[in-house]
Amino acid sequence: MTADEKKKAVALAALEYVESGWVIGVGTGSTANHFIDGLAKIKGKLDGAVASSNATADRLKKVGIPVLDLNSTGDLPLYVDGADEATKHLHLIKGGGGALTREKIVAAASAKFVCIADDSKLVDVLGRFPLPVEVIPMARSLVARRIVELGGQPVLRENFKTDNGNIILDVHNLKIMNPVELEEKLDHLAGVVTNGLFARRPADVLLLASDQGVRKLT
Numbered sequence: 001m002t003a004d005e006k007k008k009a010v011a012l013a014a015l016e017y018v019e020s021g022w023v024i025g026v027g028t029g030s031t032a033n034h035f036i037d038g039l040a041k042i043k044g045k046l047d048g049a050v051a052s053s054n055a056t057a058d059r060l061k062k063v064g065i066p067v068l069d070l071n072s073t074g075d076l077p078l079y080v081d082g083a084d085e086a087t088k089h090l091h092l093i094k095g096g097g098g099a100l101t102r103e104k105i106v107a108a109a110s111a112k113f114v115c116i117a118d119d120s121k122l123v124d125v126l127g128r129f130p131l132p133v134e135v136i137p138m139a140r141s142l143v144a145r146r147i148v149e150l151g152g153q154p155v156l157r158e159n160f161k162t163d164n165g166n167i168i169l170d171v172h173n174l175k176i177m178n179p180v181e182l183e184e185k186l187d188h189l190a191g192v193v194t195n196g197l198f199a200r201r202p203a204d205v206l207l208l209a210s211d212q213g214v215r216k217l218t
């Protein structure tokens with residue numbers, strides 16, 4: 001199976017978590033896009049969706065799924081999204097597509113976070129994938145210096161602005177032995193909006209696609 005076929009298989013497997021009359025959170029990226037395409041086929045079941053990015057909102061609307069504002073929905077029963085890296089403890093790195101802040105907001109509002117990924121995303125230790133950090137533009141250099149002090153190598157994501165109008169520093173050379181601690185340290189730096197570690201609020205279910213099929217880690 002190609003990586004894209006695995007992404008599609010795992011996205012379709014997540015449809016079984018969707019119940020009638022729900023408003024659910026929907027993530028961003030190529031795996032989440034397959035999930036949206038699957039949702040389109042059962043859209044009569046859903047009352048709507050909260051999108052974790054403008055791109056996802058556009059795709060949901062295109063297939064006829066109402067996009068709702070999180071301020072009007074209250075907490076959500078379910079959030080489905082991909083990841084850039086995942087461990088067997090269900091800690092994640094997200095934000096390769098730059099949507100990390102809204103993703104973290106939707107995850108925080110959701111009772112169950114089902115993460116969908118192909119098996120290439122499973123790692124023993126997070127950090128091979130550069131960790132995205134969303135930063136208020138005026139704090140770019142300050143935050144970069146503090147990240148160097150923490151042992152990382154920040155690289156500005158060129159020609160990129162988040163949906164919130166901020167920049168992304170992608171942090172290389174991290175071997176993240178304690179993701180909860182690093183997530184907190186980064187979030188406490190003045191000028192940081194969010195970082196792409198999902199450890200304080202990890203996934204509740206990780207669905208992983210391989211050539212052997214889709215397996216579930218909880």
Ligand SMILES: O=C[C@H](O)[C@H](O)[C@H](O)COP(=O)(O)O
Binds near residue numbers: 032093100
């Ligand atoms: O900002 C993007 C998100 O965190 C994505 O969920 C992540 O980058 C994984 O994307 P993909 O499913 O395209 O590999």
